Amino acid sequence: MKINEIAPIKPVSPEQARLKSMKDRVKRDKEAVKAERARQKIKTGQQELAKI
Numbered sequence: 001m002k003i004n005e006i007a008p009i010k011p012v013s014p015e016q017a018r019l020k021s022m023k024d025r026v027k028r029d030k031e032a033v034k035a036e037r038a039r040q041k042i043k044t045g046q047q048e049l050a051k052i
Contacts, residue, residue: 012020
């Protein structure tokens with residue numbers, strides 16, 4: 001790798017950092033909702049199997 005291929009990372013402004021934080025939080029929340037739905041689906045499936 002050449003030295004000129006490495007670009008310095010510029011610090012982001014507080015506004016940009018806030019936006020990135022919000023976007024990251026949305027991603028985490030979406031994953032949490034997806035996991036909770038899967039957990040509830042598994043629980044109802046297990047209850048249905050227990051009834052049989």
